[in-house]
Amino acid sequence: xxxxxxxxxxxxxxxxxxxxxxxxxxxxxxxxxxxxxxxxxxxxxxxxxxxxxxxxxxxxxxxxxxxxxx
Numbered sequence: 001x002x003x004x005x006x007x008x009x010x011x012x013x014x015x016x017x018x019x020x021x022x023x024x025x026x027x028x029x030x031x032x033x034x035x036x037x038x039x040x041x042x043x044x045x046x047x048x049x050x051x052x053x054x055x056x057x058x059x060x061x062x063x064x065x066x067x068x069x070x
Contacts, residue, residue, distance in 0.1 A: 039067060
């Protein structure tokens with residue numbers, strides 16, 4: 001729960017990310033973080049993954065974020 005909250009705070013605090021990126025689903029089970037949902041660019045996808053990896057207690061990040069087609 002704490003890990004998910006910290007990642008959510010880091011993502012929402014980044015004003016350069018889109019509304020889609022601010023609303024991605026973050027699921028943490030046993031230190032493994034799964035990221036799901038649409039983002040606007042490959043850059044957003046990687047930036048959210050980096051934020052997740054920087055949180056203490058994260059063992060692995062399963063990045064299932066999809067770049068939305070325009």
